Amino acid sequence: MLAKxxxxxxxxxxxxxxxxxxxxxxxxxxxxxxxxxxxxxxMHLAMKAFYPxxxxxPFLHVDTTWKFREMIAFRDEMARKLGFDLLVHINQDGVRDxxxxxxxxxxxxxxxMKTVALRQALDKYGFDAAFGxxxxxxxxxxxxxxIFSFRNASHVWDPKNQRPEMWNIxxxxxxxxxxxxxxxxxxxxxxxxxxxILRENIPIVPLYFAKQRPVVERDGMLILKDDDRMELxxxxxxxxxxxxxxxxxxxxxxxxxxxxxxxxxSIVGETLAAATSERQGRAIDRDEAGxxxxxxxxxxx
Amino acid sequence: xxxxxxxxxxGTVIDxxxxxxxxxxxxxxxxxxxxxxxxxxxxxxxxxxxxRQIFEDQLAALERDSRRHGTTGExxxxxxxxxxxEAEREQGITIDVAYRFFATPRRKFIxxxxxxHEQYTRNMATGASTSDLAIVLIDARQGVxxxxxxxxxxxxxxxxxxxxxxxxKIDLVGFDAGVYGRIAxxxxxxxxxxxxxxxxxxxxxxxxxxxxxxxxxxxxxYSGPTLLEHLETVDVDGASAERPFRFPVQYVNRPNLxxxxxxxxxxxxxxxxxxxxxxxxxxxxxRVRRIVTAGGDLRRAVEGQAVTLLLEDEVExxxxxxxxxxxxxxxxxxQFAATVVWFDEQAMLPGRSYILRTATDQASATVTExxxxxxxxxxxxxxxRSLAMNEVGEVKIALQAPITFDSFSAxxxxxxxxxxxxxxxxxxxxxxxLHPLRRADNIHWQSLDVTRKSRAAAKNQQPAALWLTGLSGxxxxxxxxxxxxxxxxxxxxxxxxxxxxxxxxxxRDLGFTEADRVENIRRVxxxxxxMVDAGLMVIVSFISPxxxxxxxxxxxxxxxxxxxxxxDTPIEECTRRDSKGLYAKALAGEIKNFxxxxxxxxxxxxxxxxxxxxxxxxEDLVEEIERWLDRRDQAGQQFDDGAGI
Numbered sequence: 001m002l003a004k005x006x007x008x009x010x011x012x013x014x015x016x017x018x019x020x021x022x023x024x025x026x027x028x029x030x031x032x033x034x035x036x037x038x039x040x041x042x043m044h045l046a047m048k049a050f051y052p053x054x055x056x057x058p059f060l061h062v063d064t065t066w067k068f069r070e071m072i073a074f075r076d077e078m079a080r081k082l083g084f085d086l087l088v089h090i091n092q093d094g095v096r097d098x099x100x101x102x103x104x105x106x107x108x109x110x111x112x113m114k115t116v117a118l119r120q121a122l123d124k125y126g127f128d129a130a131f132g133x134x135x136x137x138x139x140x141x142x143x144x145x146x147i148f149s150f151r152n153a154s155h156v157w158d159p160k161n162q163r164p165e166m167w168n169i170x171x172x173x174x175x176x177x178x179x180x181x182x183x184x185x186x187x188x189x190x191x192x193x194x195x196x197i198l199r200e201n202i203p204i205v206p207l208y209f210a211k212q213r214p215v216v217e218r219d220g221m222l223i224l225k226d227d228d229r230m231e232l233x234x235x236x237x238x239x240x241x242x243x244x245x246x247x248x249x250x251x252x253x254x255x256x257x258x259x260x261x262x263x264x265x266s267i268v269g270e271t272l273a274a275a276t277s278e279r280q281g282r283a284i285d286r287d288e289a290g291x292x293x294x295x296x297x298x299x300x301x
Numbered sequence: 302x303x304x305x306x307x308x309x310x311x312g313t314v315i316d317x318x319x320x321x322x323x324x325x326x327x328x329x330x331x332x333x334x335x336x337x338x339x340x341x342x343x344x345x346x347x348x349x350x351x352x353r354q355i356f357e358d359q360l361a362a363l364e365r366d367s368r369r370h371g372t373t374g375e376x377x378x379x380x381x382x383x384x385x386x387e388a389e390r391e392q393g394i395t396i397d398v399a400y401r402f403f404a405t406p407r408r409k410f411i412x413x414x415x416x417x418h419e420q421y422t423r424n425m426a427t428g429a430s431t432s433d434l435a436i437v438l439i440d441a442r443q444g445v446x447x448x449x450x451x452x453x454x455x456x457x458x459x460x461x462x463x464x465x466x467x468x469x470k471i472d473l474v475g476f477d478a479g480v481y482g483r484i485a486x487x488x489x490x491x492x493x494x495x496x497x498x499x500x501x502x503x504x505x506x507x508x509x510x511x512x513x514x515x516x517x518x519x520x521x522x523y524s525g526p527t528l529l530e531h532l533e534t535v536d537v538d539g540a541s542a543e544r545p546f547r548f549p550v551q552y553v554n555r556p557n558l559x560x561x562x563x564x565x566x567x568x569x570x571x572x573x574x575x576x577x578x579x580x581x582x583x584x585x586x587x588r589v590r591r592i593v594t595a596g597g598d599l600r601r602a603v604e605g606q607a608v609t610l611l612l613e614d615e616v617e618x619x620x621x622x623x624x625x626x627x628x629x630x631x632x633x634x635x636q637f638a639a640t641v642v643w644f645d646e647q648a649m650l651p652g653r654s655y656i657l658r659t660a661t662d663q664a665s666a667t668v669t670e671x672x673x674x675x676x677x678x679x680x681x682x683x684x685x686r687s688l689a690m691n692e693v694g695e696v697k698i699a700l701q702a703p704i705t706f707d708s709f710s711a712x713x714x715x716x717x718x719x720x721x722x723x724x725x726x727x728x729x730x731x732x733x734x735l736h737p738l739r740r741a742d743n744i745h746w747q748s749l750d751v752t753r754k755s756r757a758a759a760k761n762q763q764p765a766a767l768w769l770t771g772l773s774g775x776x777x778x779x780x781x782x783x784x785x786x787x788x789x790x791x792x793x794x795x796x797x798x799x800x801x802x803x804x805x806x807x808x809r810d811l812g813f814t815e816a817d818r819v820e821n822i823r824r825v826x827x828x829x830x831x832m833v834d835a836g837l838m839v840i841v842s843f844i845s846p847x848x849x850x851x852x853x854x855x856x857x858x859x860x861x862x863x864x865x866x867x868x869d870t871p872i873e874e875c876t877r878r879d880s881k882g883l884y885a886k887a888l889a890g891e892i893k894n895f896x897x898x899x900x901x902x903x904x905x906x907x908x909x910x911x912x913x914x915x916x917x918x919x920e921d922l923v924e925e926i927e928r929w930l931d932r933r934d935q936a937g938q939q940f941d942d943g944a945g946i
Contacts, residue, residue: 053556
């Protein structure tokens with residue numbers, strides 16, 4: 001009798017299969033690299049899928065200019081170390097108009113600097129397939145999204161008109177201008193991600209580990225004061241607290257959690273015992289019910 | 302306690318200190334099927350909550366939503382937790398397949414949550430395709446219903462071999478052992494022919510949690526496992542390790558001249574370094590030199606592993622081919638019988654061409670015969686000419702090139718395919734291969750000494766298929782007639798295939814349904830091809846309303862041989878002319894399926910020649926076609942001269 005594969009072995013194999021399928025059937029794929037833990041896992045799987053060759057596609061980071069500084073440093077170090085082709089895109093119109101989360105709110109900021117920026121980048125390079133790290137356990141509308149998720153020429157997702165996805169036979173056909181968003185981590189959960197990072201010893205941004213950091217309590221979230229663009233409101237103070245992040249995005253929109261978990265084992269332990277979902281730390285999901293579905297229809301990842 | 306129901310958590314709490322051990326769970330993918338009132342969403346919500354997958358913030362959102370859309374009064378409505386799309390929450394139904402996740406210390410579960418209505422058969426098929434087990438929910442008050450049978454039949458067709466019969470709402474029948482026993486018996490009697498390896502009936506109350514994760518005190522007469530215990534321990538792999546080795550090649554990895562690796566996922570069986578393999582399509586044999594992964598070479602790879610194989614010899618292998626065990630080879634054929642589930646709003650029509658996709662291969666496919674439609678409620682065979690959305694049928698399929706496959710019952714991974722619409726690229730259907738078909742008496746293509754080129758040269762012309770398409774009464778016959786007269790006068794060898802005339806002979810057996818129209822065009826296109834082969838200039842004058850069939854005709858010819866000519870006359874003008882009196886009859890309802898009235902006309906998008914007829918004389922229109930032919934002949938001449946240098 002042969003050794004049975006574990007759930008992580010099976011998830012890994014499924015993701016590798018998806019990576020290879022895209023490389024074999026699309027003219028110009030790209031991997032969206034957002035520097036977070038899911039992107040770290042995605043990158044690790046991409047390296048595995050094509051070993052000993054390098055992944056046959058570039059990595060694209062859509063930089064909102066409001067990412068944690070440690071994320072940018074980590075990104076550049078990974079690109080140097082692994083030698084992948086890194087493209088960075090910033091929405092210059094948004095920079096010119098001074099769009100930011102403090103001045104324009106999370107909705108406008110995310111739309112202009114993330115959703116529109118992503119569409120600009122995809123159009124600029126003419127990519128016909130884009131890998132993303134989204135998981136189905138993150139949010140209700142994602143639970144229904146396909147692994148190969150079709151986008152029309154305006155990058156719009158139509159949740160009521162998705163291609164049925166049978167077995168592991170993916171329909172990769174698109175007309176010129178249309179594209180597919182591909183989610184190799186669809187069937188992974190947050191716990192799987194952490195267990196896999198632990199098992200494979202995958203490098204992640206140090207912000208995930210607990211450390212004394214300067215934070216401000218605002219609207220029920222602990223915001224890391226990452227640079228001088230964050231101005232204190234009356235009554236607010238910067239405190240040094242032992243915190244870490246469960247998810248990473250733009251620093252003004254990402255809440256820290258108080259934690260002592262300073263190594264991977266304790267992070268995995270905390271995750272498995274967690275009482276709140278990880279997206280709770282994200283301001284953009286709470287605006288209204290179904291808000292993620294709306295953003296996704298507009299082209300958000 | 303911060304979670305939903307403290308009492309439900311006993312036995313499933315995860316010890317954070319076991320974090321590292323958590324990497325050794327097994328994985329089970331299963332499907333839940335049942336209709337709105339069976340309590341399917343409640344059961345999934347219960348499983349998620351009992352295994353602590355519902356977080357505080359999600360629960361808060363759920364309580365908010367329950368007050369707004371819920372159907373359970375003051376209680377939390379679990380259904381709202383799993384109905385993700387806005388339209389579903391508003392309408393209170395599950396439309397699409399959703400995937401849920403939960404885990405216990407022993408297993409991780411991926412749940413395909415699928416709708417139960419008959420009009421969502423395709424969604425259920427989608428969820429079933431990746432599942433190894435199905436939970437069939439039954440309302441204990443109702444027993445085995447039509448929908449129970451339908452769900453079980455679909456699960457069986459899609460290759461699911463393990464069924465959990467969740468007899469729900471057992472509380473509402475007073476926890477009666479007799480009710481449970483009767484339903485379990487009814488179901489086994491029905492399911493006998495469906496090929497299930499195991500059927501496990503469990504009495505549960507999804508709402509109150511009886512026998513879901515905790516043994517219920519209310520059913521002392523039940524000695525079997527709880528639902529969760531069963532899901533944690535059921536063995537769905539069976540004898541999979543003993544099945545023959547199959548490795549569909551997905552991607553050829555060639556980073557340098559010394560490394561030519563065949564990347565793919567082991568579809569069945571296992572392979573070790575040194576084992577002999579055969580390339581399915583060519584029959585070439587070689588041995589496995591290395592099994593490469595990023596974590597180091599493996600001695601052996603098993604079903605489900607994604608690896609890269611290096612072979613001893615330089616054999617010709619590319620994506621779409623398959624490496625197999627030499628002692629048990631797969632079929633290689635260009636015709637087979639299959640069961641098809643149809644997804645698309647455009648019905649499946651015999652004669653129409655689709656793109657067929659298997660695990661890694663692709664070929665142009667035509668459904669040559671629809672043997673019968675399958676009633677998914679009773680397994681009864683019904684005669685049919687087409688398959689509408691959500692219908693299931695048995696078909697024969699012919700391919701332009703052979704593919705390699707097993708029967709679906711022997712191997713789900715190498716016996717499955719999807720059909721893609723050539724024009725919209727929609728995933729139009731999915732199929733399970735039954736068996737290969739051999740052409741009668743091995744008819745091979747005869748190669749002949751007199752070639753098409755020499756036949757054309759003897760007539761001193763470049764053959765052509767001039768395909769006139771347009772509404773009835775648009776002027777096709779007039780144009781065709783005049784064109785032939787002029788070509789004939791110029792010494793060309795011509796023939797007209799006219800829609801009405803052909804229906805008196807060759808196509809006498811065909812009517813005007815969509816399926817018959819497709820077959821009508823297929824035959825005419827094939828005849829036109831023979832005539833072009835014979836060196837003729839053939840003018841085809843057919844309404845030919847569907848883009849797909851005109852494209853199919855186009856693909857039969859070589860570049861420059863085929864011209865789609867759109868005889869473009871507005872329907873108002875055709876109705877006004879009504880030279881045969883047909884529009885009057887169609888408008889009065891005396892003729893059915895009349896193009897432009899109650900049957901669609903799909904105008905060409907990029908015809909070679911677009912003839913707008915209004916206000917123009919037939920001579921003028923014909924000259925436009927002649928000019929196109931002149932240009933083509935000149936271009937062909939240059940090409941021929943160039944090729945001769």
